[in-house]
Amino acid sequence: MGQLIRHGVFETNSSSSHSIVVDRNGDYVGLTPDENNEIVIRPEDFGWNFDTYQNPEDKLAYLLIYIRDWIPVETMKLIYTKRLCDMVEEHTGASNVYLSGENGDGYIDHQSVEGGQLEEYFQDQGLMKDFVFGRKSILETGHDND
DSSP states (O other), X not given: OOOOOOTTOOOOSSSEEEEEEOOXXXXXXXXXXXXXSEEXXXXXXXXXXXXXXXXXXXXHHHHHHHHHHHOOXXXXXXXXXXXXXXXXXXXXXOSEEEEOSOTTSSEXXXXXXXXXXTXXXXXXXXXXXXXXXXXXXXXXXXXXXX
């Protein structure tokens, strides 16, 4: 197999591979709160399957699970969750945003998120909004074991 070199793209030496593409042009999709004016996000499993996630619910689930499982400092978990929820509430008009289910529901394959590479998304609300609501922003999951 030949060598593939991609510049400006985060990669790991992992068998699982998750890639994020962020649409920064300000073309956003909506997300409608439920009858209680809440956005309830269902946990998902982001593992080795080859999937492309484009809707805001899936991308929010990814970020919320990342905060829950991969941010080691409790105060940072609270800060990042507040920033994310504030951004979603502002964009949608919802009064509350949360990840439903038990604490262990849903996961992100450990080899795709080790090292804190998503932390920049929680420090820039514009980047966070562009990822979650950007019409062409996507999250792709898969693996390189073939």
